[in-house]
Amino acid sequence: MKIGFFVWEYPPRIIGGLGVYAQYITKYMVNMGHEVSVFTTNTGSLKTSEVIDGVEVNRPLGIDASSVLRIFVGNDLQSWGDGLRFFSSIFVNDIMCTNKFVNEQIRRKKKTFDMICVHDWLGGMAGSMIKSELNLPLVFHVHSIETRRSKGQGSKVVNDIEYHLASVADRVITVSYAMKEDLENHGWPGEKIFVVWNGIDPDIYDPSKIDDVEKAALRLRYGIADDEKMMLFVGRLNWVKGIMNLVQAMPSIIETYPKVKLVILGTGDEEYDIRSLVKRLGIEDNVICRYEFVPEHERIVHYAASDLCVFPSVYEPFGIVSLEAMAMEKPIVVGASGVSGFREQVISSGPGKTGIHVNGKDPVDIAWGVKQVLIDDEEAMAWGRNARDRVLKYFTWEKATRETLQIYEGLVNSYKY
Template sequence: MKVCAVIPAAGRGTRMGTATPKVLLPISPGITVLDILLDRLEGSADDVHIVVAPGARETMTDHLADGQHENCSMSIQQHPTGMGDAIFGCAGVWRNHDVLLIVWGDQVNLSAATVRACVDAIGAAGPHTGVLPLVKQRHPYVDYVFVDGRLHHIAQSREGDAVRAVGWSDVGLFALRTQDLEAAWQRHVVSFPPGQGTGEINFLPFLAHLAQEEGWNMHHLEVGDPVETRGLNTPEDLTFARRRLSGLHAGLHILCTQAPPPVEGGLSSYLQRVTRDFDLLEPIPVCYSMGKTIGAGREALSIEVRRFHGWRVVRTSGAPSSPPQDHRWRWAWYLLGYNLRCALAVLGETRQSGSRAVIAVHDWLACPAGILVAVLSRLPVVFHVHSTEMDLYPSWLGYLTRFLENTMAKFARKVIVPSRMLGDYLVARGFPAHKMVVIHHGADDPQLASVRSSLPCGTREQNATTAEKTLLFVGRFRPHKGIHDFLEAVSVLATRYSELRVVLLGADHPRADEKPLNEVITDLGLDKIVWQSPGFLPARQVYEWMQAADVCVLPSRYEPFGLVGIEAMALGTPTILGPGYSPEVSGAEAGACIQLERVDAAEIVEAIDAVFTDPGLRTRLRCAGQHHAAGFKWARTAAQTLGLYESVIG
């Protein structure tokens, strides 16, 4: 599929009070609106064409002549006759592509994730189709009205149309299949007059024409972040964009013991996903990470600078995030050294630059550095608490963790948690309630979407009617994950279902007082039906197992968020969750999953039996689960996180 992106950028922008074309306005040093748009389109569009006014020809030619825009071309719109004229005036550029991607030239807040989702959606659709990324807003500037699921009309306040109190607004991004598109435009121009308020040949009414008169399917793609609708129409919009994309991140320092590449744990996976849109921030955010080498000829700490998605990763040679039995003192030494080096580096860099900064501290291992920075510099610190699992297994390390977390919360401006249940627990433990902010994680992994699209329609229910039944458990094999109760339930189910098989994906690291899981499996007589992975598998393999399973069972007593449950729902797999999942994450009240009231073998058996024997329940769980999971977007997580950082520095 060949995609051509067209950026109509011939508007004069008189309300901005500047002679510079809006598309070339600087957002941060050396970075223009166009640079941001081209970055957002990278990997989604094969070619990019920019339509500018005659007065911008020379400036745009110089901007594109730097050797970094080989797939970009430009044309001139001689007269300001509207977006539609600009788009179809350059039809010769996009005519031989499969998809026309239209991006308004001032949509500086548009995210790469939204562009990718839009292109993926149009790629899965047939001819005579469009995709409209939309955001629900109060009193939208442009209001998209749907009737019975079909686009009916588009109200534009600037043309004097009445808009609803709450409606759907676009983000300045549209995808259209090119087959028969030009002919449809010619029919529309003949029948539709120029705008009453502007006198321009408007493009937006053409979208309604495609749906109502031409019979096209105009799909609605919901976008979670309302900021993406905000273009550059006033000086205030420009100030907002500069603060959001530049000003705050003059100093964003991330303290996290794990950082990609490679992705080797939950924290590094989180950073990989949440920072996808951080790459244009200037100056580049810095992440201080701890390596995994213990000894190995490198007794002294050293600093290594690496780049990941455009932001710097300063990695100190160090240790794993938990102490090996034979290296506890050395691990503690490296951890102390890591925190001292982090604190000194942050203090030195912020003092040298003289800029404002936000310090983001992830989990307890980086708390000492965060506390030092907060006390010595008074810079705003945001504390990300991803888990409090240490509280489940009391030990000297658990008491130390609790002390460091409580102290960090005292000095932090805000504390970010991924679920309400975790936030409530921390408040009960002594965290200040007014500092708690819940920002959910996303679940829209590109590999997950690829696996989901690979299953032929109807295959799931056909497989569910066969005698063979597959149960899947994903996670670490620890008692709080409910793994032992699950296996007890399996021993009961094995007497009822002759072709039952069970797949356990995860890693087994039993404590000294815990029996290894393979021995538990043998004691229950389940060796022949249970397969246990040798360790954690790559994400795609996990998704493939999820999609192949009849039921995914995750009976956790404790989950700070529980991403794996959301991912199972996103793949359409009937899912059973434990009481440790926060209600807004599980979606059980909306029928997205079955949530256990307690972790008990008998209750697990009852839930699995219900899914195996009730086709209607299976269908309801698949549909409601996928709908619920669709609301968890990494782009929204990133936008909310950046917004919080901005609030503490302002």
């Protein structure tokens, strides 16, 4: 198939899990014999067109239209304040990508496409315009929704874009059964919604490929001794990831296991709050923060050097970081209440146990979960081995790509123009 792929972030610009997903799924689609043309954003310094791993990547240059939008947009977008510049960048990029796709690639260059896919509301306006202009088969990939990301206080405009896309799309693909149920509860058409779990590359995330020297050097960098436990958090530093609740759990954890040190990797709007909370709780010696995006190999070394990983999200449609940790044979503690794809990844009981489920909103429960892992080192390591086995069976990019393509092919073959 020839696939138009519209996504907000793509390498080398990766902000979070969506960028990682886009990077791998497109590469695997090409490896399986399909043609993929990605349309994404440009920071202003990136090439407007190039081929990466066989994937054609288009990044039209945009322009700030916020001063014009401010004249006629409604109160909802007006209330974004300086954030209107962000909406403007998305709006303009979707128009630019749509124009390049429709007028340059199809009408001028006579290229053909079997279908398009768009990812979250960020590519949604492009999907809607192309659907109206060309009536191509459209798949809407939903990785999260506005009402959940914003504690129910989000933008009506973004909510409306999401719901409109769900209405006009021919298929909706989401990342977990928990997310599918949530979408249906919000009135989305359940008969359109398919579930495909995300994946990981177990050849890259392989504990046997990280030597003891690298692990020791990283622990030394953070001042973590051989007889101390390294607990790792990786992710965006905002409320949905439960990071503040994890920090609040630390005094209880330290009281029982004083030789535990938490390493936090990530950036986000809670950086100042985390710094203040660590100081207020007097746990500076047990919490190490790196407020930056860490390159993939270095992140893999962090997983390898850690003793356990903790991701206490309060809203997590899927969560690739857990797969990264599981592939690296680490026992994990995950937030499993509410809308949580972690529940479908992490087995919390029985012979195939891989970790602990907790309520990510509750620091007491997070502390309990961490202590459960620390009780018995041998058992915890067994959970880690189970975790990698589970990843190999259910959560590879090859499996995710094949299942996604099967849905695409079913749509294209049955589509009535």
